[in-house]
Amino acid sequence: SSELTQDPAVSVALGQTVRITCQGDSLRSSSASWYQQKPGQTPVLVVYAKDNRPSGIPGRFSGSSSGDTASLTITGAQAEDDADYYCSSRDSSGDHSLFGTGTTVTVL
Amino acid sequence: QVQLVQSAAEVKKPGASVKVSCKASGYTFYTYFIHWVRQAPGQGLQWLGKINPSGAGSTTYAQRFQGRLTMTRDTSTGTVYLDLRTLRSEDTAMYYCARGDDGYGSTWLDFWGQGTLVTVSS
Numbered sequence: 001s002s003e004l005t006q007d008p009a010v011s012v013a014l015g016q017t018v019r020i021t022c023q024g025d026s027l028r029s030s031s032a033s034w035y036q037q038k039p040g041q042t043p044v045l046v047v048y049a050k051d052n053r054p055s056g057i058p059g060r061f062s063g064s065s066s067g068d069t070a071s072l073t074i075t076g077a078q079a080e081d082d083a084d085y086y087c088s089s090r091d092s093s094g095d096h097s098l099f100g101t102g103t104t105v106t107v108l
Numbered sequence: 109q110v111q112l113v114q115s116a117a118e119v120k121k122p123g124a125s126v127k128v129s130c131k132a133s134g135y136t137f138y139t140y141f142i143h144w145v146r147q148a149p150g151q152g153l154q155w156l157g158k159i160n161p162s163g164a165g166s167t168t169y170a171q172r173f174q175g176r177l178t179m180t181r182d183t184s185t186g187t188v189y190l191d192l193r194t195l196r197s198e199d200t201a202m203y204y205c206a207r208g209d210d211g212y213g214s215t216w217l218d219f220w221g222q223g224t225l226v227t228v229s230s
Contacts, residue, residue, distance in 0.1 A: 029213070030213055030214055030215075031212055031214035032214070033214060033215075033217070035217070037153075042204065042220045042221075042222060042223060043153065043206075043217075044220075045216055045218050048209075048214065048218070049212035049213075049214040050212070052212075054218060086152065086153050088153075088155075088216070088217075089214065089215075090213075090215050095168050096170060097158070098155060099145070099152060099153040099154065100152075101152055102152040
């Protein structure tokens with residue numbers, strides 16, 4: 001399969017933990033990266049190569065994976081985490097990239 | 109600091125072509141691939157392809173754009189170009205360039221341009 005499937009929307013209470021999942025066959029051979037996009041803004045890399053955070057990204061963002069599913073966890077969600085989140089990986093050929101369908105996270 | 113600066117918004121008629129530029133600075137240009145991603149209004153991110161700025165400037169395109177899309181680079185100015193032909197209304201989108209990095213069996217986009225809005229309308 002050349003698709004990455006995400007739940008369309010999730011909500012989380014302020015300060016609680018939320019996990020966003022991304023499912024696809026390509027994740028069996030390629031690690032996921034995750035991007036946060038706020039309305040009207042450019043995407044921002046928050047996790048790369050499964051579980052690495054770029055400098056400047058808060059420690060409450062973490063990544064993991066198992067089999068064909070990758071996850072992004074926000075531990076202690078803050079109001080500013082309200083955004084769309086996209087996973088991405090290489091496809092099965094290893095030479096193309098894919099984006100997930102995206103998840104809207106609402107912090108209540 | 110790493111910066112990717114894209115060209116201004118474009119309005120094109122169906123059937124026309126558009127060329128979007130992306131000027132890189134703050135790092136060694138030929139050491140990272142540049143990827144192009146687009147986002148139609150209210151929709152998700154879509155990967156278009158990538159170009160290797162070094163050597164012969166090899167490219168890889170998403171299959172659905174084969175034959176309609178060309179990526180090129182100018183190493184003298186550190187600029188990458190995206191050329192999309194035979195435009196249709198469905199090509200209306202924000203087009204982003206982004207720097208790609210690789211490792212751990214993975215690819216990620218660590219710096220993004222500000223986006224170029226391309227509107228296709230008669």
